[in-house]
Amino acid sequence: MTSLHLRPVQFVETPMTQADGAVARLAGGMTWFAAYEVIEGRSRRTLPIAEAVALGERAARLHAAITAPRPALTLGSRTLRFDQPVVAGILNVTPDSFSDGGKHGDAAAAGVDMAAAGATLIDLGGESTRPGAAAVWEGDEIARVLPVAERLVASGALVSIDTRKAAVMEATLAAGAHIVNDVSALLWDDRALGVVVQSGCPVVLMHSPDPKAGGHGSGGYANVLIDVFDWLEARIAAVVAGGVERSRIIVDPGIGFGKTLAENLALLNGLAIFHGLGCPIMLGASRKRLIGALSNEAPLGERLGGSIALAVRGAEAGVQILRVHDVAETVQALKVWRGLRDQALTGG
Incomplete structure (x- = not known):
């Protein structure tokens, strides 16, 4: 089975102008993004964060890793x-x-x-x-x-x-x-x-x-x-x-x-x-x-x-x-x- 990967895209300068849940913080840092490029084999498509996360267990796990702050x-x-x-x-x-x-x-x-x-x-x-x-x-x-x-x-x-x-x-x-x-x-x-x-x-x-x-x-x-x-x-x-x-x-x-x-x-x-x-x-x-x-x-x-x-x-x-x-x-x-x-x- 082809493995799924998520690449954060559509970066935004501030989350304040976005609807709740429309953007996520990247690794606890100073950057926010609004969508993922979903990569499955040769297939690539861009989805809003919520839709990408709903693709299954691996997508949810990748999203959690991408957005979690890195401990000092x-x-x-x-x-x-x-x-x-x-x-x-x-x-x-x-x-x-x-x-x-x-x-x-x-x-x-x-x-x-x-x-x-x-x-x-x-x-x-x-x-x-x-x-x-x-x-x-x-x-x-x-x-x-x-x-x-x-x-x-x-x-x-x-x-x-x-x-x-x-x-x-x-x-x-x-x-x-x-x-x-x-x-x-x-x-x-x-x-x-x-x-x-x-x-x-x-x-x-x-x-x-x-x-x-x-x-x-x-x-x-x-x-x-x-x-x-x-x-x-x-x-x-x-x-x-x-x-x-x-x-x-x-x-x-x-x-x-x-x-x-x-x-x-x-x-x-x-x-x-x-x-x-x-x-x-x-x-x-x-x-x-x-x-x-x-x-x-x-x-x-x-x-x-x-x-x-x-x-x-x-x-x-x-x-x-x-x-x-x-x-x-x-x-x-x-x-x-x-x-x-x-x-x-x-x-x-």
């Missing part, structure tokens, strides 16, 4: 809330990262500066995941990230460790890191799931077509939006069955990992569907290749405008965490976006 995460003395979009600053301490390899002479200081500029979370990585990047021995990766993680934690920053390796997770979590961000969704290292379960830390599960091989294989998607949703849905179920609390899972559709330009654009246009997974969403589109492809092959250092556009697109779709290189500029863009939303909601 208590991480030590800090609280990570999901009622409005926040910024995760990308801090790569690798010599060959696709965007900023070797850039940070004092990586910990750069991370502190990101936090001062408004980053809620610092996403620290010691291995490049760009296509063709050489594998890094776990001992070298630990040597790169551990001193930085220790200093960031001591400064009071929230830290996520961007790694596929259980040993790196263990070392940085022991040093006080708060979240594991794994581009392989805990599939690359057989011990990774156990480390996350034992620590009780939140985890970001990212989609890629071939996690064991590095994530940049050909996807062969029938429908990239549905295929990525179904993959993440199955992966969440497996991780929960393995002992991770669902409330501590964050999902990432994996922009740029094994997707063509058209497939990346389809994911970005359809981001709101992923609220049906019932988890906060992380979006990592900053400086990605698709921006260059759409702007006369703009080099990495000239993709700020496109990165901001994609971050705002994510905010409009209810994405809770925006993973970016350009923290200050993105934070400013979100402040303006938030001001516009506040004005619309107050009707002033």
Whole structure:
């Protein structure tokens, strides 16, 4: 039997001008919507919320997941809330990262500066995941990230460790890191799931077509939006069955990992569907290749405008965490976006 999916559409600026029950709030955030695109195989139709929810048990369950507020995460003395979009600053301490390899002479200081500029979370990585990047021995990766993680934690920053390796997770979590961000969704290292379960830390599960091989294989998607949703849905179920609390899972559709330009654009246009997974969403589109492809092959250092556009697109779709290189500029863009939303909601 063909599976049913619901994608929130027909977003509205304020619920105050709508009839009761005509709109719903997206994941407890600052966006409301009035209808669903109902997707069943090749069939697509748009229905008002009430009519879509009446389609059966799966539709009702998806609607409940899409509209439920995401509970905040208590991480030590800090609280990570999901009622409005926040910024995760990308801090790569690798010599060959696709965007900023070797850039940070004092990586910990750069991370502190990101936090001062408004980053809620610092996403620290010691291995490049760009296509063709050489594998890094776990001992070298630990040597790169551990001193930085220790200093960031001591400064009071929230830290996520961007790694596929259980040993790196263990070392940085022991040093006080708060979240594991794994581009392989805990599939690359057989011990990774156990480390996350034992620590009780939140985890970001990212989609890629071939996690064991590095994530940049050909996807062969029938429908990239549905295929990525179904993959993440199955992966969440497996991780929960393995002992991770669902409330501590964050999902990432994996922009740029094994997707063509058209497939990346389809994911970005359809981001709101992923609220049906019932988890906060992380979006990592900053400086990605698709921006260059759409702007006369703009080099990495000239993709700020496109990165901001994609971050705002994510905010409009209810994405809770925006993973970016350009923290200050993105934070400013979100402040303006938030001001516009506040004005619309107050009707002033």
